[in-house]
Amino acid sequence: MLDTMISTQASPQTLDARIPPGPIEQKWDRARFDMKLVSRANRRKYRVIVVGTGLAGAAAAATLGEQGYQVDGFSFHDSPRRAHSIAAQGGINAAKNYRNDGDSIYRLFYDTIKGGDFRAREANAYRLAQLSVEIIDQCVAQGVPFAREYGGLLDTRSFGGVQVERTFYARGQTGQQLLLGAYQALERQISAGSVKMHTRSEMLDLVVIDGKARGIIVRNLVTGAITPHAADVVVLATGGYANVYYLSTNAKASNVTAIWRAHRRGALFGNPCFTQIHPTCIPVTGEHQSKLTLMSESLRNDGRVWVPVKKGDTRPPGAISDAERDYYLERRYPSFGNLVPRDVASRAAKEVCDAGRGVGPGGYGVYLDFRDAINRMGRDAVQEKYGNLFEIYERITGENAYDVPMRIYPAVHYTMGGLWVDYQLMSTIPGLFVGGEANFSDQGANRLGASALMQGLADGYFILPATVPNYLASSRFDPVNTAHPAFREVEDEVRRRTEALLATKGKRTVDSFHRELGRLMWDECGMARSESGLRKALARIPELREEFRTDVRVPGDDGGLNQSLEKAGRVADFLELAELMCTDALHRSESCGGHFRVESQTPDGEAMRNDEEFSYAAAWEWTGPDNAPVLHKEPLTFDYVHPTQRSYK
Amino acid sequence: MNLTLRIWRQKGANTPGEFVTYPVHNVSPDMSFLEMLDVLNEELIVRGEEPVSFEHDCREGICGSCGFLIDGMTHGPRRGTTVCQLHMRSFQDGDELTLEPWRASAFPVLKDLIVDRSAFDRIIQSGGFISAPTGSAPEANAILVPKESSDTAFDAAACIACGACVAACPNASAMLFTSAKLTHLNVLPQGQPERDERTVNMVAAMDREGFGSCTNHAECEAACPKLIPLEFIARMNRYVYRALLRPHRHPLAERIAPGAPSRAR
Ligand SMILES: Cc1cc2nc3c(=O)[nH]c(=O)nc-3n(C[C@H](O)[C@H](O)[C@H](O)COP(=O)(O)OP(=O)(O)OC[C@H]3O[C@@H](n4cnc5c(N)ncnc54)[C@H](O)[C@@H]3O)c2cc1C
């Protein structure tokens, strides 16, 4: 009964993104004007569930609460302030043109579309650029301590993939400061009684009634209690799924469960294989490695990337003269140099390492050298700009990057894929909205640096608070509460899943499965993907899933705090997601952005798109555990930025 | 290297806990402290025992999830370093280490090394914000903020709310945490309108949550992984005096010290 959405949709469809008509600069205004409003007095009657209170979710919950809706916020963290957004370092883009260096809303829009390798929706990217300006205003008003010039004005810097200085930052802790702004706005609403916050509460399933999202099932991570929660609309802002690779720069607990469960209830999954590999992370040191640490790519503004010219050159970096160094990004991409977009920089690092010219233990690393920057601006200026990043590096590696160059290597960082949403950020399940990294995003096949924070806050502060009320005002609602049998049914399913994980009592730990899955995904669905590799992964994943089902060992019980059980549920979902990612990567036989198919490259090794065949967003439908997913397409049209082969030469 | 760990094990909030000793072998100096615990936990699971619960997420020293005492030191021996960023090269072969959760009545233990720090959220709820309804903000550069103020605000806002300051303080005081938030917001021009109100409300909330008061031990400053300076507590005291002494339409003193003299307008 709950699955009616799914079974009726078995044949491929063309998706309508509900993009408003008119010139691109007027679309958002037009959309807002066409939206239905809810009068102030009626807002209290509506219940809104917001799952996830990182940048996108905290901003949305605070704003909807302030507007007068009854909001319930959920987070598996002990406090909203701990969401993964806190870890963002480098900055947030905005088309303020404070530098008078030729920036504009149109240029940010253009850069986003080009940076995304023509796989993003033009209307969304334009709206994002428009809203970027208001985001900075909002954050400054909240007291976010952005970097400033001596005259008291805001400072900006440039960031990977662009030639203007439009990135606002708060030392190397921009995400922390933006999240604290959103968190504080949220706490203010909690004290005002408009938002009720449920911390240490993990959403384990979505409840769909009469085709509409009407609630969620939640496990209290301290008591183990599983409870139903009903609402008129559900917003998911649950972050990205890069942890499917086990090793990534994401926080350890980041996972796919919320959107995966919604996918299984009928929400289409957009571009699941679009993954971003970040070029500047600290290399892996051994088997024990539990996560990878990003060194903000703002470092590429002043650091120079190089490897020895000679293969297997193990001399210390200081002993290698300039003539024996290959500053390969500057050599290959003279106009962008060290600031080429992430996908380009990452692949270039992989190539030189695969060719045997990598540095450090294991040979999978390249140098990021500050020698010239220190000579040019002085050590103090470098410290003022990057001090905390140098400190992080020292803590992890025991090396001082003022004296020896950093060693870096690419790592999985961000997922452009996510639940497919229309212009209103609504998924294919009416009443289920998705914001932040959890949706399939405005970034296309590759995200420019400093654009995820911008997107999360645009969704949270401005877009969802307009589109959610529009949905409420224009839909008819039968009153629903948790006594409805659908809640009971889904709740029982959740209980059975939890019990099954505990009852298996096999021999292997959850982490050992997660590591194996991660390795497979990194090798076959990582920086370079091939048909044979993807087929290999597609053969192995179902086996691994079966081994997990029969041989996983989850200690403890479900009656209280049980971190192994939490992990087991998340890894079970990753094991399903991984297959969809490989299926998507296999079907898209072109290269675009971060998705590099070795079969599709230019003679000099750059990614080669195939616009004739693949100028669409892929949106996959779940059709049951043993059935192949069905592909639906949203055709992409480019009326403003004409698709060209990207060149950063 | 090989180590011996004495770890506080406690099943739940209402069950008594005890120390249990575990040997750990083949520890690499490149591991982080938490990765060393991961290795121990993997062994425990395979042996059919319950792994040690500890809180963590970012493992980059920024989310504030992690934190426990190592030999009585919050986050272990390295100054300005969270336990997730502490690496095993700070220890030696044969070391015996005692791990226990934060000890403070305002932070009840939930399990093993995990405590409940929601009291911090409630302090923020009481006034740790600037009221800026979405959409109402003026153009960002219309508000000039002296670089000095914004740098001080940033230093204070760097707090990660891990709770080490409370755990290190003999009085379990939350003054460093509270003063850091007050400094962040009170030095900025945007924070001025609510300054006095914010100050008294947050101080009152801190008392309500059962945190102790400050008697100048300065352990908090030494314990803080983000190096938040003690000076902010002195600032907080100044904020409180100012709030109490300045005339207000409704005297603020009542909120923190019922019956105290204060000037009304
Ligand atoms: C190391 C690092 C550095 C970065 N630096 C930058 C940068 O400089 N600039 C930039 O623009 N972007 C950067 N990014 C990307 C950016 O930080 C993220 O994309 C963005 O913060 C995601 O925000 P979010 O609100 O979508 O999700 P998150 O912040 O991940 O929040 C997810 C929320 O959902 C909750 N949640 C998840 N699942 C459930 C569930 N099942 N039940 C209940 N709650 C759930 C969590 O508790 C959390 O509250 C960086 C990312 C990383 C990893």
Ligand code: FES
């Ligand atoms: S795990 Fe985030 S600060 Fe240690």
